[in-house]
Amino acid sequence: MTARRACGVALVALAFAPFHRLLGDAATGLAGTATRALTEGLWQAALWGMLVSAVATAVLTRYVPVDPWRLLAPLGRRLAGVPPTTWAAAVGAIGFLLTATATWKLFAGLPTSVDAMVELAHARALSAGRMTLPLHGEGAAWMIQNSFATSGGLASVYPPGHTLAMAMALRLGMGWMLGPVAVGVLAAFSYLAFARMAPESGTATRLAGVSVALSPFVWLLGASQLSHASAGAAAAVLGWTVLKARDGSPTWAVFSGVAAGVLVCTRPLTGLVLGAAMPAAAWLAGAKASTRPRAWLTSRALRFGLGGLPLAALLFGWNSVLNGGPLRLGYAAAFGPGHGLGFHVDPWGNQYGPVQALAYSGADMVGLGASLFGSPLPAVAIVAVGLLLVPAGRGRALLWAWSLVPVAANALYWHHGQHLGPRMLYEAAPAWVALVVFTLADASRSGARARGILSRASGWLVAVSLLGALLTLPSGIRALRTPAAVVYASTLPPPGDQPGLIFVHGSWSTRIAARLAAAGMRRDSIETALRRNATCAVDRYTRWRTASGAGPRPEIDFERRAGKPAGLESWLVSPGNRILVAAADTLDGICQREASSDRLGTVELEPLLWQAPPLEGRALIVARDLGPFANARVLSRLGRPRAWVAVDGGEGSPIRLVEYADGMELLWRGAASVSGAGG
Numbered sequence: 001m002t003a004r005r006a007c008g009v010a011l012v013a014l015a016f017a018p019f020h021r022l023l024g025d026a027a028t029g030l031a032g033t034a035t036r037a038l039t040e041g042l043w044q045a046a047l048w049g050m051l052v053s054a055v056a057t058a059v060l061t062r063y064v065p066v067d068p069w070r071l072l073a074p075l076g077r078r079l080a081g082v083p084p085t086t087w088a089a090a091v092g093a094i095g096f097l098l099t100a101t102a103t104w105k106l107f108a109g110l111p112t113s114v115d116a117m118v119e120l121a122h123a124r125a126l127s128a129g130r131m132t133l134p135l136h137g138e139g140a141a142w143m144i145q146n147s148f149a150t151s152g153g154l155a156s157v158y159p160p161g162h163t164l165a166m167a168m169a170l171r172l173g174m175g176w177m178l179g180p181v182a183v184g185v186l187a188a189f190s191y192l193a194f195a196r197m198a199p200e201s202g203t204a205t206r207l208a209g210v211s212v213a214l215s216p217f218v219w220l221l222g223a224s225q226l227s228h229a230s231a232g233a234a235a236a237v238l239g240w241t242v243l244k245a246r247d248g249s250p251t252w253a254v255f256s257g258v259a260a261g262v263l264v265c266t267r268p269l270t271g272l273v274l275g276a277a278m279p280a281a282a283w284l285a286g287a288k289a290s291t292r293p294r295a296w297l298t299s300r301a302l303r304f305g306l307g308g309l310p311l312a313a314l315l316f317g318w319n320s321v322l323n324g325g326p327l328r329l330g331y332a333a334a335f336g337p338g339h340g341l342g343f344h345v346d347p348w349g350n351q352y353g354p355v356q357a358l359a360y361s362g363a364d365m366v367g368l369g370a371s372l373f374g375s376p377l378p379a380v381a382i383v384a385v386g387l388l389l390v391p392a393g394r395g396r397a398l399l400w401a402w403s404l405v406p407v408a409a410n411a412l413y414w415h416h417g418q419h420l421g422p423r424m425l426y427e428a429a430p431a432w433v434a435l436v437v438f439t440l441a442d443a444s445r446s447g448a449r450a451r452g453i454l455s456r457a458s459g460w461l462v463a464v465s466l467l468g469a470l471l472t473l474p475s476g477i478r479a480l481r482t483p484a485a486v487v488y489a490s491t492l493p494p495p496g497d498q499p500g501l502i503f504v505h506g507s508w509s510t511r512i513a514a515r516l517a518a519a520g521m522r523r524d525s526i527e528t529a530l531r532r533n534a535t536c537a538v539d540r541y542t543r544w545r546t547a548s549g550a551g552p553r554p555e556i557d558f559e560r561r562a563g564k565p566a567g568l569e570s571w572l573v574s575p576g577n578r579i580l581v582a583a584a585d586t587l588d589g590i591c592q593r594e595a596s597s598d599r600l601g602t603v604e605l606e607p608l609l610w611q612a613p614p615l616e617g618r619a620l621i622v623a624r625d626l627g628p629f630a631n632a633r634v635l636s637r638l639g640r641p642r643a644w645v646a647v648d649g650g651e652g653s654p655i656r657l658v659e660y661a662d663g664m665e666l667l668w669r670g671a672a673s674v675s676g677a678g679g
Contacts, residue, residue, distance in 0.1 A: 007404070008387030015369055015380040018043055019362030027351035029562030032359075038418055039363040042370045049376025053464050060460040061453060068459030069444040076203035084195050087206055092188030095213035095222075099180040102223035106480055108487045109176050110607070113419055116225040118146045119163050120175070120610035122156035126167035128615050131155070131321060135614075136637045139518030140511075140630065141623040142614055144606045148334040149518060150322055157330035160318040161234075161266030162227035182229035183222035186236045187213035190430035193239035196247065197395055204441035208434040216473065217371040217421045218429055220480065224419070227266050228426040234263040235274055235427040239402060242279045245300050246286040253279075253300040257307020263427070264308075265315050268329060269341070270427050273409040274402065279304060281401035335524045338560070341412050347524035349531070349560045352414035361411045364422040371421030372432060374473035375465045379436050382461075386439035390454070396438070402431035420480065485652035490607035492646065495620065495657055500642035501635065502612070502657065503625035505667055507577045507602045508535060508594045514624055515542050524560070531564055532557040535579040536591035543590070574601045574648070597627070597667045601648025603655055608646075614638070622646070628664050 013019075020039035023032035079087075103109055111117045121144065125133040132153030135142055139149050146157050156163065169178040191209025198205055212218055222229040238259035245252035256279060264271030283300055290296035316326035323333040331339040335347040343353045369378025406428040410416065417423045425432075443458035492502065509530055516526045519542075529538050533556055541554045557565065568580045577598055581587075587595065605624050612622040623634050625645060635643060645663025649656050658666060 004387055007400075008384055011365070011380060011384035011387060014362050014365040015046075015378060015384045017362065019359045020366065022355055022359035023363070026563060028356060029348060029350040031348065031350055032356070035360065035363050035416065035418060039366050043366050045376065046366065046369060046378040046381070049378065049468065050381060053377040053461060053468065056464045057457055057461045060464070061457045064460070065456075067456045068463055069455060072459075079206045080202035082206065084192065087209060088188040088191050091191050091209045091213040092184040094210065095187035095219060096180045096184035098213065098219040099183040099222040099229075100177070102220055103176055103179060103225075106220075106477070107223055107482050108490075110482060110487065110490050111226075111610075112224040112482065113226065114145050114606050115158075115227075117606045117610055118144055118156045119158050119227065120166060120170075120225065121147075121154075121606075121613055122158070123163050123166035123170055123175075124610055124613045124615065125153070126164060127170040128617075130615070133613055133615070135518075136634070138623075138630070138634050138637060140514040140626055141634050142605075142609065143514040143517040143624075144609055145513075146334065146523075147517075148330070148523070149520070155322045155330065157334045158227065159265050159268055159329065160314060161262055161264075162230040165230050166225075176225075179222045179225055179229045182233040183213075183219055185233040186218065186222070186229070186430065189233070189236035189240045190434070193236065193243060193398075193430075194434050196240065196243040197398060198438070201438070201441060204438055207441075208437040211373075211437055212430045212433045215372055215429060215433055216374045216477065217368075217426070218433075220477070221420045221423055221426050226419075226423065228423055231263055231267040231270060232427045232429065234259050234266060235270075235278075235402070236430055238263060238274065238278055239398060239430075242282040243398065245279075245303075246282045250296075250299040250303055253303035254307035256300075257304040257309070258311065259307075260304070261308035261311025261314075265311050267427065268315075269409055269413060270406055270424075273405050274427065275308075277401040277405040278398060281397040285397060334522065336522050338524055343412075344414075345560050346414040348527060349562045350414070351562070356414075357411040360416040361407065363418070364407065364410065364416055364425055367418060367422040368425055368429075368432065372429065372436070373465070373469055374476060375469040376472060377461070377465045377468065379432065383432070383435045383439055386435075386443065390439055390442045396435075399431050399434055399438075403428050403435055483652075488649060488652065488654040489603055491654065492608055492611065492620070492622070493655055493657055495642075495644055498642055499619040499640065500621075500644060501638060501640040502620065502622045502644045502646050503631055503634075503660070503663070504603050504605045504608055504622050504646045505597070505625040505648075505663075506604045508539070508573070508579060508598055510602075510604060511594070511624065511626055512538055512542050515546055515626075519545050521545070525558060528558050528560055529556055530580075532559065532561070532568075533580065534568060534582040534585050535595075536585060536587050537582065539591055539594060540588070573598045577602050593668065594627075596669070600667070601650055603646050603648050625663075625667070628668055631660075631664075 020036050020043065024036040025032065111120060121133060125131065132150055132155045133142065134153045135149065142154055143149065147154050148157065165178055166175060169175045187209065190212045191205065194205040194208045238256055241252050241256040241259055245256055260271065260275030263275055283297055287293040287297040319328050320326045323330050338345060338347040346352050365380050369380035372379040406425055410424045440458050440462055444455050495502065513526050513530065517523065529541065537554060537556065541556045544551060544554055564580065567583055569583065570578045571581050572578050573595055579595060605622065608622045612618065612620045614621050614623065621638065625631060643660035644657040645660055645667065646655050647658055647663065
């Protein structure tokens with residue numbers, strides 16, 4: 001079996017087989033259950049989509065003896081006449097406009113995940129000339145998810161690439177534009193890479209370029225303010241520059257090294273694998289065609305290393321200052337070794353082995369097939385079947401490296417994020433788009449084979465898929481709109497012209513997590529403690545730990561296993577806010593007070609901290625409400641003239657600001673007289 005057919009068989013299996021059903025047991029926990037449920041819906045929709053598309057295509061091919069590709073021939077000739085630079089600018093503009101529209105019309109200009117919120121908070125510090133956010137000696141007031149305390153202040157777990165880009169955009173007052181600009185660069189340079197990869201296929205490369213810009217997966221995730229957009233732009237530039245270095249001066253390899261360095265500094269795993277695979281795929285073929293292959297390859301490799309050296313120095317320096325060593329990433333600093341690559345138990349106690357790797361990889365491919373074009377016919381299925389049935393075009397080595405290597409690499413990483421699609425494959429999305437377009441273009445040129453049936457069938461398949469996308473995609477996109485309740489919870493009402501401090505009342509669990517993180521506990525241990533113990537028991541442990549271990553140590557289960565032990569019940573304290581209660585345990589006075597303070601609802605700190613961080617010169621600062629005693633210390637350190645408490649408005653209403661004294665009475669019922677309460 002040739003490598004092409006073996007790859008086709010593997011892709012057919014991943015696109016069609018329900019490997020995701022291997023998830024959802026006790027060993028894979030909530031992450032596996034959620035991935036299985038999401039993928040099952042997409043998989044079943046794909047089966048119906050393939051069935052309907054196949055039947056409709058067969059009927060049209062049989063009874064409409066017209067080749068749709070011939071009808072499009074005049075359009076193809078016109079497209080081929082557009083200069084490449086003009087087409088690149090056009091597809092870049094389309095990508096920018098679609099992403100900007102999604103940023104505001106769908107997501108209200110807000111980040112869509114905690115990852116982006118935390119990275120934005122860190123970027124605020126960088127834009128103010130600091131390496132970290134100051135904690136003012138009261139770390140629990142500002143510790144948030146995916147962050148950790150350093151000797152200088154609060155840092156996010158993320159590498160410097162996207163964080164620095166965010167900081168520059170914030171400095172210019174245009175933080176929201178980073179995603180749209182990155183997608184514009186991604187689309188433009190993807191097309192330029194395709195055009196250099198297959199110069200004989202002018203129409204196909206132009207269609208591939210505009211398809212990247214139009215891909216819902218590309219511009220929706222680009223609007224999320226996540227680091228994938230910056231990494232995707234760097235990958236596209238890398239693809240173009242390695243081909244420039246292959247076809248021309250080796251000096252272009254310097255720019256390839258810079259692009260690869262930016263990619264590594266933004267998404268390290270993706271950067272390392274693509275930074276090695278893409279130059280290798282392009283330059284090994286170029287070296288074979290040279291009269292002096294070793295010298296040809298060496299000259300480019302040296303320049304590539306020279307271009308990447310400053311970015312390597314940046315990453316090593318960042319890691320040394322913040323994470324404790326040049327090769328230690330922030331993920332390990334915050335979550336420990338369980339965050340690393342390989343088969344093991346992840347930081348959330350879920351098992352990740354070869355079976356789970358296969359199941360999650362299958363889920364990724366099903367998700368990619370559904371999200372790439374939003375069509376009922378999954379895109380990955382077109383590529384998979386094309387590998388087996390359609391004669392191959394030439395010069396696709398770079399495209400295959402770009403698309404497949406991230407899939408293989410991510411199989412060794414336990415985190416397969418499903419957010420607006422399989423986001424860990426975002427940087428490979430342009431290559432997958434091009435593979436779909438090139439596969440269909442190859443089929444359209446198969447006119448002499450089987451009396452042109454393959455050509456006509458591929459044309460009608462495209463028509464049916466486009467119609468399906470037009471019918472189903474708009475409703476799917478509307479469903480992604482950020483709910484009004486989330487917008488309200490992410491928007492601080494103006495407190496007036498006077499500078500002040502707003503205490504945000506989050507959940508009891510997040511108050512516990514913040515205290516433990518400020519006391520130096522790793523995030524994986526915090527999550528395990530909160531998942532496998534009664535909330536009050538963890539609160540008692542937190543009081544013991546923050547009191548420097550005075551008195552006997554409370555018994556806490558730190559076993560890294562998925563799920564919660566038997567005997568723990570989940571109690572709803574307020575909408576969306578639950579605590580764990582042991583049947584044989586009772587809440588002591590402090591625990592009762594902590595739970596009671598959440599009865600009116602909660603507003604978490606992550607969506608707000610990046611908007612009003614604790615930096616000098618800012619008129620408005622937010623901090624976590626930890627209760628009257630801890631709040632008093634924060635007020636004393638910051639010396640703010642006025643303070644308010646942000647509380648849940650209820651029933652999807654905006655956040656309410658309450659005068660500080662009234663807020664303490666409302667939430668904590670004047671409990672400042674209870675010794676030790678609230679920290």
